[in-house]
Amino acid sequence: MGIPACSDPSEWVDRYGNYLFRYAMIRLRDRSAAEDLVQETFLAALKSRGSFSGGSSEATWLVGILKHKIADHFRRQALEAPLEDADLRELPDPSVFDVSGHWTSGPTDWGGNPADLYREEKFLEQFKNCLSGLSPNHANAFTLREIEGADTGEICKVLNVTETNLWVILHRARMHLRRCLETHWFNRSMEKGP
Numbered sequence: 001m002g003i004p005a006c007s008d009p010s011e012w013v014d015r016y017g018n019y020l021f022r023y024a025m026i027r028l029r030d031r032s033a034a035e036d037l038v039q040e041t042f043l044a045a046l047k048s049r050g051s052f053s054g055g056s057s058e059a060t061w062l063v064g065i066l067k068h069k070i071a072d073h074f075r076r077q078a079l080e081a082p083l084e085d086a087d088l089r090e091l092p093d094p095s096v097f098d099v100s101g102h103w104t105s106g107p108t109d110w111g112g113n114p115a116d117l118y119r120e121e122k123f124l125e126q127f128k129n130c131l132s133g134l135s136p137n138h139a140n141a142f143t144l145r146e147i148e149g150a151d152t153g154e155i156c157k158v159l160n161v162t163e164t165n166l167w168v169i170l171h172r173a174r175m176h177l178r179r180c181l182e183t184h185w186f187n188r189s190m191e192k193g194p
Contacts, residue, residue, distance in 0.1 A: 012062070024070065037073060038066065078161075127181065141170055142173040
């Protein structure tokens with residue numbers, strides 16, 4: 001049995017273009033960058049289609065290429081932009097913690113399974129709006145960790161930060177996203193009533 005061949009590359013855009021674009025948009029939050037990286041993904045796939053082993057689906061193979069393109073994009077951004085808001089001397093807002101270090105109040109009730117909520121288009125749009133309120137380095141760190149599932153070492157290399165700095169960045173990103181979602185999504189949902 002021979003190595004499976006890729007489908008006709010002229011069909012890739014129709015078959016996978018929208019999926020790859022949505023995948024890139026949720027991670028990059030920038031339409032132009034998402035379009036560029038999807039195009040780069042197709043070009044890289046075209047150049048290396050002879051190495052496609054068939055060990056995964058063609059879609060999974062293309063997503064793998066796109067993931068590398070996204071990581072490279074984040075790496076370039078980290079090199080080009082100064083790491084704002086990264087002063088390690090700044091402590092988290094003490095009003096959200098009690099004297100023993102526990103939250104003074106927990107997050108707002110999500111009203112169901114968070115995974116189901118994440119599939120709702122309106123929630124996803126608000127989540128993207130909240131994510132776009134973060135600095136690029138904070139948003140990229142959060143995206144790599146929580147959406148891509150990258151490990152600490154990999155994120156530190158991509159963003160060129162120390163592990164301690166990464167944890168501060170992630171804490172700030174989560175705090176911002178929590179406040180933003182509670183203000184713009186959950187409070188609005190509660191106002192509508194059951």
